[in-house]
Amino acid sequence: MLNYALLLHAAPYSHQAALSALRFADTVVANGHRMKTIFFYHDGVHNASALMAPPQDEVHLADGWKRLHQEHGTELLVCVAAGLRRGLLDVSEASRHGVMSHSLEAPFELTGVGQLVDAMLTSDRMITFAP
Amino acid sequence: MMVEGHPVALDPEGYLVSLDDWSERVAEALAADEGRELTPAHWEIIGVLRDFYQRFEAAPAMRPLVKAVKQALGEEKGNSIYLMRLFPDSPAKVGARLAGLPKPTNCL
Amino acid sequence: MMLHLLNRSPRSTATYQDVSEAFGSDDHLLLIEDACYAAQPSAGAALEPFGGRVSVLQEDLVARGLAKRVDPSVEVVDMNGFLALTETHERCVSWF
Amino acid sequence: MIDVSDSRPVPQDLLVVLRHPPHGTHWLREGLDVALVAAAFGQRVGLLFQGDGIYALLKGQQAGPLGQKGTHPQLAMLEMYDIDTLWVSARGLNERGLSADDLMLPVVPLEASAMVELLQRHPHTLIF
Structure with missing residues (x-):
């Protein structure tokens, strides 16, 4: 069994990369490996949007990531610096920055890039999906 | 305020x-x-922080802050113990606030 | 031994050039997403630097109508094959 | 201090490859952020500039319209994070008609074979 970490740079529904990453993550767990961490960076932070509402006949990416967390304990880490700039804030960041609403909820977590470095050092494999 | x-x-x-x-x-x-009084020792560090931001357009993390202080004020002040004594809790964050730098982005 | 993931169409020559600069003699290249177009015989030169150590992801190929247009030198792998490549190669880098 | 004048590049803990030019996209900024944070965490970080990423090093850059921040202050700051190992693709440099004199920081140009070795010898590599 290997510990996998994924780094996702691509926004949902703009590029295939987000789908590729989710497909890959499903394949990781289906083959008995551990899907340890997914780190959302660059435009990939939009995958964590709690406000995502795609049509019913398309895959719901945010739900896909949440399912990995619920069924396999995958950490869903969102870069806070990339997220804040792009409007991805949880309740505490929203109040910290004095903005009216929040757009990110558990199981997604806002974290620093340090967690990406940590994920790289503590996983057996790190695979990047980019636009 | x-x-x-x-x-x-x-x-x-x-x-x-x-x-x-x-x-x-x-x-x-x-x-x-926040209940602090600024002494000349604080002002020295605030000066280093403002100079750092002028040069690099970013607030420093702890490690480069220590290095910048060492370069500007010498070995005896360029260490984390000295900085922690002046700005308890988090010298990089507290210092950035007092020096009028942007809020550190939480990356560290 | 390194796995290189590439997702750009062969028209993105600069990206292919950057990969080839970093591609070692034991390395392997996996074409996904729009890089599937490079697996056609007509794309020929794009894959020359990689010495036949190239695979392409089947589902991306099929989606693009390229299933029957793969150069024989390129190995077709499914998602499990993709995963297997990441198992056998300790490090994986992505070019985009 | 790591001696980079040796023809065999000395690997660091993490290699960050920068392939995108400044200003047009946020890739360069966010790639450099990862390098800086890793260094702040005590990792030894090396940078490789490849393709249009080489333009990140061009002298004379400024802020963009509306005060868009450039990446040149970030590059100047690398030294404060003890990142002093900067490699650049020799071919990429030539193709762009640039020489080391055109760049804002000292770099070590690498031929293709040395670049392959660079990637092989680093335990971790991230490409931006």
């Missing part, structure tokens, strides 16, 4: 909304606000 009769806007965490509002009087008011 009012400084010398002028309003200075702060965000919910007490950082300046507009970095142009910074002045030494504002720094003193920010320090008083």
Whole structure:
């Protein structure tokens, strides 16, 4: 069994990369490996949007990531610096920055890039999906 | 916050909304606000922080802050123990606030 | 031994050039997403630097109508094959 | 201090490859952020500039319209994070008609074979 970490740079529904990453993550767990961490960076932070509402006949990416967390304990880490700039804030960041609403909820977590470095050092494999 | 009769806007965490509002009087008011009094030792570090931001357009993390202080003020001040004594809790964050730098982005 | 993931169409020559600069003699290249177009015989030169150590992801190929247009030198792998490549190669880098 | 004048590049803990030019996209900024944070965490970080990423090093850059921040202050700051190992693709440099004199920081140009070795010898590599 290997510990996998994924780094996702691509926004949902703009590029295939987000789908590729989710497909890959499903394949990781289906083959008995551990899907340890997914780190959302660059435009990939939009995958964590709690406000995502795609049509019913398309895959719901945010739900896909949440399912990995619920069924396999995958950490869903969102870069806070990339997220804040792009409007991805949880309740505490929203109040910290004095903005009216929040757009990110558990199981997604806002974290620093340090967690990406940590994920790289503590996983057996790190695979990047980019636009 | 009012400084010398002028309003200075702060965000919910007490950082300046507009970095142009910074002045030494504002720094003193920010320090008083958290129960600190600025000594010459504090001002030296605030100077290093402002110089760092001028050069690099970013607030330093702890490690480069230590290095910048070492370069500017020498070995005896360029260490984390000295900085922690002056700015307890988090020298990089507290220092950035008092020096009128942007809020560190939480990356560290 | 390194796995290189590439997702750009062969028209993105600069990206292919950057991969080839970093491609070692034991390395392997996996074409996904729009890089599937490079697996056609007509794309020929794009894959020359990689010495036949190239795979392409089947489902991306099929989606693009390229299933029957793969150069024989390129190995077709499914998602499990993709995963297997990441198992056998300790490090994986992505070019985009 | 790591001696980079040796023809065999000395690997660091993490290699960050920068392939995108400044200003047009946020890739360069966010790639450099990862390098800086890793260094702040005590990792030894090396940078490789490849393709249009080489333009990150060009002298004379400024802020963009509306005060868009450039990446040149970030590059100047690398030294404060003890990142002093900067490699650049020799071919990429030539193709752009640039020489080391055109760049804002000292770099070590690498031929293709040395670049392959660079990637092989680093335990971790991230490409931006």
